Amino acid sequence: MLLKAGIHPKIVQERLGHSSINVTLDTYSHVLPNLQESVLKNIGDSITGTRINTDEPTLLK
Numbered sequence: 884m885l886l887k888a889g890i891h892p893k894i895v896q897e898r899l900g901h902s903s904i905n906v907t908l909d910t911y912s913h914v915l916p917n918l919q920e921s922v923l924k925n926i927g928d929s930i931t932g933t934r935i936n937t938d939e940p941t942l943l944k
Contacts, residue, residue: 884911884914885898886911886914886915887914887915892904892907892908895907895911
């Protein structure tokens with residue numbers, strides 16, 4: 884799935900022809916169970932100055 888591959892949800896919404904990004908996220912959010920954790924880690928890394936590994940998608944681990 885595109886979301887699991889780290890593709891931005893807006894792009895996924897457009898490719899699937901959903902009327903809004905809400906439809907996409909409501910339908911497929913179950914494939915991103917660690918989204919909140921990942922976002923918080925990235926915010927923490929930004930605050931502490933820790934480099935984010937760019938080899939991995941930023942939404943998934």
